[in-house]
Amino acid sequence: MKATRTLATAAALAMTVFAGGALAQDSASDAEFVPENYDMDRGKEVYERVGVCLQCHGWDGAGMGRNPRSVGTAPNLREFPDDAQLLHEIIACGRPYTEMPYHDRNAYSDGRCYDMTMDDFEEGEKPSRGKSIREDDIDNLVAYMLTHMIGAGDTTFAQCEEFYGEGHRNCVPLEGR
Amino acid sequence: MKTTTTSVAALAATGLLASALALSADPATPERIAMSASGDEAANWLTVHGNYSSHRFSELNGITPDNVGDLRLAFAVPLGGTEPSAFGAGAMETTPLVKDGKMYVSDPWGTPYKIDVSSGKMGQIEWICDTAIDKDPSLGIIVANRGLALSGDLVVSNLPDGRVVACDDASGDIVWEKQTATEPGEGFSGAPLAVGDKIIVGQSFGDWATRGWIAALDAATGDEVWRFYTVPEPGQPGSETWLCEESGNPDCWKTGGAAAWVTGSYDPESNTLIYGTGNPVPMFDPEYRPGDNLYSNSAVALDADTGELKWHFQYTPGDYLDYDEVGSHLLIDQEIDGEMRKVVAHFGRNGIFYNLDRSNGSFINSGQYVEQLNWTPGIDPKTGKPVNYDPNASLQAYAEDVTMRRDGGPIENCPHLQGGINFWPTAYNPQTGQAFGHSIEGCSELSVVPVAAEDVITGTIFTGGSNADSGEMDGSILRVNAATGEVDQKVIREYPGYAGVMLTPGIVWVGEMDGTFGAYDADSLEQLWSMNTGGVYKAPAMTYSVDGKQYVAITAGPLGLGSFGHPEIEQTQAANMLYVFSL
Numbered sequence: 083m084k085a086t087r088t089l090a091t092a093a094a095l096a097m098t099v100f101a102g103g104a105l106a107q108d109s110a111s112d113a114e115f116v117p118e119n120y121d122m123d124r125g126k127e128v129y130e131r132v133g134v135c136l137q138c139h140g141w142d143g144a145g146m147g148r149n150p151r152s153v154g155t156a157p158n159l160r161e162f163p164d165d166a167q168l169l170h171e172i173i174a175c176g177r178p179y180t181e182m183p184y185h186d187r188n189a190y191s192d193g194r195c196y197d198m199t200m201d202d203f204e205e206g207e208k209p210s211r212g213k214s215i216r217e218d219d220i221d222n223l224v225a226y227m228l229t230h231m232i233g234a235g236d237t238t239f240a241q242c243e244e245f246y247g248e249g250h251r252n253c254v255p256l257e258g259r
Numbered sequence: 260m261k262t263t264t265t266s267v268a269a270l271a272a273t274g275l276l277a278s279a280l281a282l283s284a285d286p287a288t289p290e291r292i293a294m295s296a297s298g299d300e301a302a303n304w305l306t307v308h309g310n311y312s313s314h315r316f317s318e319l320n321g322i323t324p325d326n327v328g329d330l331r332l333a334f335a336v337p338l339g340g341t342e343p344s345a346f347g348a349g350a351m352e353t354t355p356l357v358k359d360g361k362m363y364v365s366d367p368w369g370t371p372y373k374i375d376v377s378s379g380k381m382g383q384i385e386w387i388c389d390t391a392i393d394k395d396p397s398l399g400i401i402v403a404n405r406g407l408a409l410s411g412d413l414v415v416s417n418l419p420d421g422r423v424v425a426c427d428d429a430s431g432d433i434v435w436e437k438q439t440a441t442e443p444g445e446g447f448s449g450a451p452l453a454v455g456d457k458i459i460v461g462q463s464f465g466d467w468a469t470r471g472w473i474a475a476l477d478a479a480t481g482d483e484v485w486r487f488y489t490v491p492e493p494g495q496p497g498s499e500t501w502l503c504e505e506s507g508n509p510d511c512w513k514t515g516g517a518a519a520w521v522t523g524s525y526d527p528e529s530n531t532l533i534y535g536t537g538n539p540v541p542m543f544d545p546e547y548r549p550g551d552n553l554y555s556n557s558a559v560a561l562d563a564d565t566g567e568l569k570w571h572f573q574y575t576p577g578d579y580l581d582y583d584e585v586g587s588h589l590l591i592d593q594e595i596d597g598e599m600r601k602v603v604a605h606f607g608r609n610g611i612f613y614n615l616d617r618s619n620g621s622f623i624n625s626g627q628y629v630e631q632l633n634w635t636p637g638i639d640p641k642t643g644k645p646v647n648y649d650p651n652a653s654l655q656a657y658a659e660d661v662t663m664r665r666d667g668g669p670i671e672n673c674p675h676l677q678g679g680i681n682f683w684p685t686a687y688n689p690q691t692g693q694a695f696g697h698s699i700e701g702c703s704e705l706s707v708v709p710v711a712a713e714d715v716i717t718g719t720i721f722t723g724g725s726n727a728d729s730g731e732m733d734g735s736i737l738r739v740n741a742a743t744g745e746v747d748q749k750v751i752r753e754y755p756g757y758a759g760v761m762l763t764p765g766i767v768w769v770g771e772m773d774g775t776f777g778a779y780d781a782d783s784l785e786q787l788w789s790m791n792t793g794g795v796y797k798a799p800a801m802t803y804s805v806d807g808k809q810y811v812a813i814t815a816g817p818l819g820l821g822s823f824g825h826p827e828i829e830q831t832q833a834a835n836m837l838y839v840f841s842l
Contacts, residue, residue, distance in 0.1 A: 130397050136345050140399070146719055147345060147399055155708060155725040206730075237716075246397065255443045255717040 115166035117225035125226025128219045141245050143231035159231045169224045176209050183212030287409035289455050302804040304357045307406040307450035311525040312590035315686035316762040317802045321809035324765045327778045327788045330840050336382035338835040340366025342394035348833035349402025350797045351816030357803035368392050369404040369418040371426055377805050386431025390424045406450030410478045417447035417460045437481040444469045444718030449521045454563050461519025465537045468721040471518040473534055485566030489517035489536045489554045497553035502653045508712035511548045516540030517555035520585040521682050532561045533603055538583035543724025544707050546665050549653035551576035556584045570620035574607050577655040579663035581676040582609035589687045595742045604741055606685045606696045608678040612744045626744030630700050631673035634661050665707050673702035676726055683759035684799045694741040695767055697756030701732035731824035736769055736784055750784045755823045759799035770796025770813050773828055795831050811840045
């Protein structure tokens, strides 16, 4: 029963999210977000080590990285909308009622995310906090994701070697792809 | 010139001295290991499960139910290995070994430490055998290491990167190292087992779309002597239980899992190894791999010299709830129904305690040990299989509404997918005939998320579904009459069991996820003593003595993922620690 209610709430919220404009941020909210203007090497580092996004989304964003001891299923970011503002918002605010954590340390202290604070959530349904990512680094991360994941199609061997380095054993199973 | 000569002579003398010291340390001979934690070797803990029968019971009785209230922390030692993989900081799941006042302990990356504990006042690290493992934070593996093996003058570790490394007991130098596991995704978590002139290792990472195996290495060289695949290839006995053609993917067995995550037991009398095996892969989607999927979720008995399969017993055929059975298999000689039997006893992750005949694997009896169990209406008293098991079906359906199918909805299964009792050790007191366990009490919510065969990449996690906890999980410390399989004492605890148990006469020792380490009365299971040290206990305790004084040791580390509905412990930080207690 609880699961059903949670899913319904999440769906409602997701609609709000996709309608856009829930978050007022300066940088990524510009209509023109040019990834090349940001530090993509740093973005990769944030994906890998700061936010540890690959724990759930996989190194390639395919959503196959999830820890078997963790909960939830991460979406395939390679099929995600090409929308810098939406990405920035979800990284900062998380997606309440799902396993996606927020990465802005103050996301739910002053209403900056969805006009909500922690008190607006019932016990047991409060958003979970991920690793903190600084504002500039969220932009770097968004730039990296837009360039290397969003719309990138099926994962390839070349992409793997670009991520891990040439000859890395993690890429062996992808040979020929 | 003269100076040089003198220096060389001095060095030679030093070398001789070092050799003499090394010789003075008594090696871990097969005879000594066979006596571990009892008799002449009662002061020592020479193999990961305490003894070859996996009893984790020590005869040491300096600490008693009457005086344990005076127990205090004698000393602590910080350990390394907190570097995370992509799945976070690795768990401390290791059992320290002790030989003649020296402790041997591994960190989550499998790095061995030798610590002098002979003073009883501090733990002095003598050496760290740095294996140069690449602590790559992007590696999508679960970092965990459950202990080391002593073999003669060697300290042997198997690593998450698939290598087996033997370090010199005296110097910590690497004597040999082998890349035993070579396929993408393969690696080790369970401690190696020293048996005679061999080192037994089990490939652990089945859920990364690999095929499980158990292998024996020559202890002197590391060369592989034999290997037993826990998933047979087409044409071999057991391959008929992988109906891969029905799934449209004839190669489904190649990523079939059945991994050996945990060290097995050894019966010297029959020269037989008894190991538990892991779940079929993908864990939640049986339609990817129709059939019973031998030898997943089984006890397998192997000839220690050849690796030949003597018998097997499969607990949950064609599983879809991740009820793998890698945990301890207790070797017990006991009277059942008026007859002395040589038994293998096992707390199943599926919530059932089993007794099997050690000579042929036949089922003797069973009992439910968890509070909630809905995945089967019961166990067939003749066969030991779930009552609705159909040997002719390619997909099992053990209970209505608790069966995983691609076109079915989410289900709630009890016990939780992690158990019951998962990989963490159980224990047996041969003086009382009682078996003890540390269990999760609760349920989980599972659903199938099918993955097409062409999208499965070996070395990448492959579960075929998703899972969530059903709210806040409890735990329990429990005792079973080993002869009947019936629970005869149990206490419910706030936190799920994840660390396992150790026994000394009259006392059960248990660490918990909130950092509580406690001693419990073996009769009443009442807590006699406890201390909270802050870290998360996911490892069992062990005990040893030096100069006649008894010590109890245990390691603590980070939570990692999975607080089982207890958000208050999620902020626990990664600090790998060894704690040693004494009166």
